[in-house]
Amino acid sequence: MTRNGLVIVNTGDGKGKTTAALGIVLRAWGRGMKVCVIQFLKHEGGAWGEVRAANKLEIDWIKTGDGFTWTSRDMDETTAKALHGWEIAKEKIISGAYDIVVLDEFTYLLTLGWLDTDAALDWLKANKPAEMHLIITGRGAPQPLIDYADLVTEMKNIKHPYDSGIQAQGGIEF
């Protein structure tokens, strides 16, 4: 095996960051690879299309808000959930059980300052299994993350249906 685990970043203000990660998940699943998706910020508790699909496909799918009890008085709940999510992500990454781990909306932890970018990257550089592919999505990927990544794509909004007053569509956008 000479396979290298790629670090893939989907960033930018357009659509398709998460869906492109999901497309890779689907491909990988088609090849019998083991996939874990960790969603950091959104979709909590919702019966979204991708969560339903993941359940049907028996892909490990973790919404980091789930089962989380907020106990700290010193920290904002959202921040605490996000950092709790990072702990879960580290556990999954280091486990060696997965061919692909997706950290969906992870960039926000870095851009909002909840997690130190250099510390997170140092951890990944030291601990990510060499064969494991890592996919990170979210707007505004910081430069050190781009430097660390092998493949970076910016999803750029050219035209958006909200502009013409069309509502979000089940199955298409969530």
Next chain:
Amino acid sequence: MTRNGLVIVNTGDGKGKTTAALGIVLRAWGRGMKVCVIQFLKHEGGAWGEVRAANKLEIDWIKTGDGFTWTSRDMDETTAKALHGWEIAKEKIISGAYDIVVLDEFTYLLTLGWLDTDAALDWLKANKPAEMHLIITGRGAPQPLIDYADLVTEMKNIKHPYDSGIQAQGGIEF
């Protein structure tokens, strides 16, 4: 039902045009929607990750080269296959059997001049079922297609692993 069928275009020189479409396919499948994917130019005959996945999921997946017999002496085989693909696509779109139809790598038919853009768009405007979502991928989406679409995203290459000599990866890129 007030659902509007969206026309979504994923264009640009970066990765993620097809995978973002696949991610939507996965979401939609999770919601029990009927999906048809038509691949125009690549992946013919290959046992690619997405084709394997589609087979497992019982999604209709058509590689337009399949079962095609080239009889014309006046036309390049590739062109003929592409136009044959367009005939298949029209049939699937007009059938009303699908919630979502994906025309993968379709823009090349337009940019390479195999198919007249205005004629193709006129056909779609007249025949696409109002409820059906249509997803078109490929580089260099012509302006009239962008004008027709509701949601257009440009996938922009920021960093590519080929630049550092890393080979394409099964399950990730095909």
